[in-house]
Amino acid sequence: MEPEHRRYGSAEETLRSLDAAAEAAHRRAVDVERWAHEQMSLRGRGTALGSGVVVEVDVNGQLQSLHVRDDAARHGGQTLARAILDAQSAAQDEVRRRSDEMTAQVMGAHSPTARAVADELDERLSTPGAGPAGPDTTPGGTW
């Protein structure tokens, strides 16, 4: 049978291995902290009508900025409303994509954490058009 000190290595080797494990754990903790910070400050940007409508959303899918150029406004209300919703969807898609990339890098693409983060995002990012506001049928209106 192998002597005890051979099976577990020398005290020096054991300490080196513990140091390496502690260092790896520390690196991972730093990576995860950075990931969490980056995740919370994620922004997505989407455009429509060329670049006449530009929307930015945060990680919750909430509108952070909305820019409408005068030439986009000239398309009329219905087209502009659709364009804003489309640009928001594109911005939310970018949040999803960037979140997936960041999470895959730190947690692994197929890890349970990556899946949980993706599910959480899917739940948070709403689908435009799901609400009750529809075109006004008031005579004289154009939407």
Next chain:
Amino acid sequence: MTGHDRFDHERLAQGDLDRLAGRARRAMDWRRSVASLRGEGRAEGVIVVADANGTLVDLSIPTAACADGGRAVAELVVRALEDARRDVASKVSASGRETFGEDSVEAARIEQSWRDDMSRPVVETKPLGDEPTAPPTHARPPHPGGW
């Protein structure tokens, strides 16, 4: 400690656990139920619908609201969205009071959380760098639906 004391203590602890589990279940059911809540906001004919997270989910813009140019209509959308978020926050709070009780800790937390979240300034609408400077082509009518 007697066996009887220990038994009573265990029964009490189990009761506490049951109550906590019941509260957690109610909280989860409530959270699911508010996901379908919507708030509506209006600004000069622009109508915005926001979900319980305050996210814009539907939007109607009268063409007349576009008359003063891109920045003006963007500001109307933002104002309507802020209005919609206040509306949904108030519905969520009402639902919290109804589910957990008027003076419950849960209702107070919900009220605070949604009020804080929904009262944040929504967005900036400043013009893009390449914003054309063309003046509005015509004045906006005073009342929505009247064009």
